[in-house]
Amino acid sequence: MIDTLADTSIILDVVEADQTWFEWSSQQLAAAADRGKIILNQIVYAELAVGFSSLADLEAALAPWPFERESLPFDAAFLAGFAYLEYRRRGGAKTSPLPDFFIGAHAAVQGYKLLTRDRGYYASYFPTIDIVSPGKQP
Numbered sequence: 001m002i003d004t005l006a007d008t009s010i011i012l013d014v015v016e017a018d019q020t021w022f023e024w025s026s027q028q029l030a031a032a033a034d035r036g037k038i039i040l041n042q043i044v045y046a047e048l049a050v051g052f053s054s055l056a057d058l059e060a061a062l063a064p065w066p067f068e069r070e071s072l073p074f075d076a077a078f079l080a081g082f083a084y085l086e087y088r089r090r091g092g093a094k095t096s097p098l099p100d101f102f103i104g105a106h107a108a109v110q111g112y113k114l115l116t117r118d119r120g121y122y123a124s125y126f127p128t129i130d131i132v133s134p135g136k137q138p
Helices: 008-015 022-035 042-049 055-062 074-089 099-110 120-125
Strands: 004-006 038-040 067-069 113-115 130-132
Touching: 004 022, 004 099, 008 022, 008 042, 008 055, 022 038, 022 113, 042 055, 042 099, 074 099, 074 120, 099 113, 099 120
Parallel strands: 004 038, 004 113, 038 067, 113 130
Antiparallel strands: none
C-alpha cells in the first residue's frame, strides 16, 4: 500500500471542476485511491476553506472523495521549520513558513507520495519525496 498526500491544487481542480485540470487531477486521485489512502491534513484543509462560505459547503465538496484526515506530525513541523530556514538562506523573502513547507514535510516524514501540480518548493526543499505531478506520474 502506498499512501498519497493530496495538495490543495489537486483538490481544488476536482471540487471546482477546473476546465484545464479536472480530468488529470481526478484520474490521479483515483489512481492514488487504488494504491492506498489519500491523505488530507489541516494545512490543505485551511487553504481549501478560503474558497467556501461555510464548513458544511466545504465538507459537501469533499464528500465524493475518500480523503483520510491526518494531523500534521510534530516531526513534520520541525522539518518544515528547517526547510523554511533553508528557504531564507537562499534569499526567500517570506517572514513565516509557507504552507508548502508543512505539506512537503508531512509527506517526507510519513513516506507518502505527494500529488500536486506545483512541484516548486516541494522538489527544491524535500528532494526525498516522490512527487506525482503533470509530466511525472507513478
